[in-house]
Amino acid sequence: xxxxxxxxxxxxxxxxxxxxxxxxxxxxxxxxxxxxxxxxxxxxxxxxxxxxxxxxxxxxxxxxxxxxxxxxxxxxxxxxxxxxxxxxxxxxxxxxxxxxxxxxxxxxxxxxxxxxxxxxxxxxxxxxxxxxxxxxxxxxxxxxxxxxxxxxxxxxxxxxxxxxxxxxxxxxxxxxxxxxxxxxxxxxxxxxxxxxxxxxxxxxxxxxxxxxxxxxxxxxxxxxxxxxxxxx
Amino acid sequence: xxxxxxxxxxxxxxxxxxxxxxxxxxxxxxxxxxxxxxxxxxxxxxxxxxxxxxxxxxxxxxxxxxxxxxxxxxxxxxxxxxxxxxxxxxxxxxxxxxxxxxxxxxxxxxxxxxxxxxxxxxxxxxxxxxxxxxxxxxxxxxxxxxxxxxxxxxxxxxxxxxxxxxxxxxxxxxxxxxxxxxxxxxxxxxxxxxxxxxxxxxxxxxxxxxxxxxxxxxxxxxxxxxxxxxxxxxxxxxxxxxxx
Numbered sequence: 001x002x003x004x005x006x007x008x009x010x011x012x013x014x015x016x017x018x019x020x021x022x023x024x025x026x027x028x029x030x031x032x033x034x035x036x037x038x039x040x041x042x043x044x045x046x047x048x049x050x051x052x053x054x055x056x057x058x059x060x061x062x063x064x065x066x067x068x069x070x071x072x073x074x075x076x077x078x079x080x081x082x083x084x085x086x087x088x089x090x091x092x093x094x095x096x097x098x099x100x101x102x103x104x105x106x107x108x109x110x111x112x113x114x115x116x117x118x119x120x121x122x123x124x125x126x127x128x129x130x131x132x133x134x135x136x137x138x139x140x141x142x143x144x145x146x147x148x149x150x151x152x153x154x155x156x157x158x159x160x161x162x163x164x165x166x167x168x169x170x171x172x173x174x175x176x177x178x179x180x181x182x183x184x185x186x187x188x189x190x191x192x193x194x195x196x197x198x199x200x201x202x203x204x205x206x207x208x209x210x211x212x213x214x215x216x217x218x219x220x221x222x223x224x225x226x227x228x229x230x231x232x
Numbered sequence: 233x234x235x236x237x238x239x240x241x242x243x244x245x246x247x248x249x250x251x252x253x254x255x256x257x258x259x260x261x262x263x264x265x266x267x268x269x270x271x272x273x274x275x276x277x278x279x280x281x282x283x284x285x286x287x288x289x290x291x292x293x294x295x296x297x298x299x300x301x302x303x304x305x306x307x308x309x310x311x312x313x314x315x316x317x318x319x320x321x322x323x324x325x326x327x328x329x330x331x332x333x334x335x336x337x338x339x340x341x342x343x344x345x346x347x348x349x350x351x352x353x354x355x356x357x358x359x360x361x362x363x364x365x366x367x368x369x370x371x372x373x374x375x376x377x378x379x380x381x382x383x384x385x386x387x388x389x390x391x392x393x394x395x396x397x398x399x400x401x402x403x404x405x406x407x408x409x410x411x412x413x414x415x416x417x418x419x420x421x422x423x424x425x426x427x428x429x430x431x432x433x434x435x436x437x438x439x440x441x442x443x444x445x446x447x448x449x450x451x452x453x454x455x456x457x458x459x460x461x462x463x464x465x466x467x468x469x470x471x472x473x474x475x476x
Contacts, residue, residue, distance in 0.1 A: 064437075064441060064444075065433075065437060067440075067444070068393070068397075068436065068437045068440035068441045068444060069397075069433045069436045069437050069440070070396075070397035070398070070400035070411070070436055071397070072400045072401060072403065072404075072411065073400055073411055073429070073432055073433050073436055074433065076403075076411070076415075076429055076432075077426075077429040077430065077432070077433050080418065080425040080426075080429055081425050081426035081427075081428070081429035081430060082426060084425045084426055085426050167301075167302075171302075171303070171304040171305070172304065173304075174304035174305075174306045174307065175304075175306065175401075177306065177404070178403065178404055185304065185306050185307055185310070188307075188310070189310070198314045199314065202307065202310050202311055202314065205307060206303050206307050206311070209302065209303045209304060209307060210299060210302040210303050213301070213302035213303065214298070214302055217302075
């Protein structure tokens with residue numbers, strides 16, 4: 001039997017729309033989780049550097065937990081576990097407002113925050129301590145020193161690992177399908193179930209994933225070169 | 233939480249084992265060990281291709297690595313689900329599907345680890361061994377790989393940790409590993425999802441954390457050894473030590 005390859009069969013009409021919706025949701029998930037991860041990650045790295053022993057321990061535990069537990073398990077824990085502990089009215093509100101999406105963003109964002117904080121921390125360590133001392137002796141507060149002097153450099157140093165982890169974050173949004181968020185891999189499965197065109201529907205999803213991943217890597221490489229601190 | 237663990241530890245550890253297929257944590261570990269072990273030879277080949285001076289080897293291996301790194305594991309699992317039965321000619325279990333996927337996925341990632349190990353070796357070593365008359369394969373086998381693999385042991389352990397975490401995706405295709413077993417426990421109990429999934433997370437945490445700490449320790453040790461602090465130097469070398 002000869003297989004008749006037909007890409008149009010999975011791209012026309014409702015199936016094309018399904019894919020587009022999936023891509024949109026994947027990108028939204030990536031964007032929101034990325035912002036969450038960056039904000040929390042930078043925050044954790046900064047308080048870890050400036051805080052005492054207790055904060056150091058707490059952040060270290062946070063990072064160890066999120067790096068050593070599979071992201072899928074974290075998503076399941078949020079979606080089935082932590083959700084069930086919330087008061088009933090919060091639960092129903094979340095369920096009305098696309099709960100799968102929300103919990104995926106929280107789980108992926110918090111998990112990647114651990115990786116981001118480690119990247120930033122190694123970036124912070126690369127910045128000479130004398131710079132902090134100089135800024136402090138000029139009368140800047142700790143957070144001002146961080147914001148204006150240390151972090152801008154640390155983030156530049158940490159750009160390459162941050163890009164790798166951004167790609168990882170993007171790829172890991174596919175795990176949201178396990179709790180039924182209708183992102184790209186979920187959509188490809190849907191289309192496959194409807195059309196029985198396994199090869200074509202997976203091919204479309206794979207190519208889209210690949211294209212976006214390569215774009216992030218490429219854009220990251222350009223950014224890393226552009227913002228590289230000269231002399232390093 | 234403890235009573236859930238007390239009444240369900242067998243399912244979490246072994247799945248349905250005595251009365252059915254093996255599962256749970258043991259299956260997770262078997263999958264990760266097999267996945268990493270089987271991907272090892274492929275990853276060495278890919279790493280050699282990636283570091284090869286010949287375009288014929290370098291380009292295809294680079295393309296493969298970028299493709300695998302660019303798509304989510306879940307898509308690879310879908311592909312394996314579709315392709316492996318076509319290649320073998322009969323339907324396969326979820327276990328085989330997941331294992332095949334892991335081998336492909338880990339080969340690419342492990343290859344990058346080994347490549348880093350190869351590239352961190354001083355070029356002079358390869359030149360020296362070639363100058364001594366060793367062939368390319370001899371150089372790789374006797375000079376490059378022993379050092380590259382040894383230096384990269386900590387990263388290989390970390391890769392093992394990643395593999396353990398990635399087996400959790402077996403849940404999606406109903407392989408009865410740890411996550412799937414925990415979900416079964418949850419379906420039986422119905423009322424305590426938080427406790428069940430917290431146990432699941434903690435189990436992964438304990439296993440992976442121990443391995444991560446082991447990797448850190450290994451790293452320090454190898455670092456010391458590479459720095460030469462383990463090697464007893466003869467008195468003639470003392471000047472060298474002092475100058476550092």
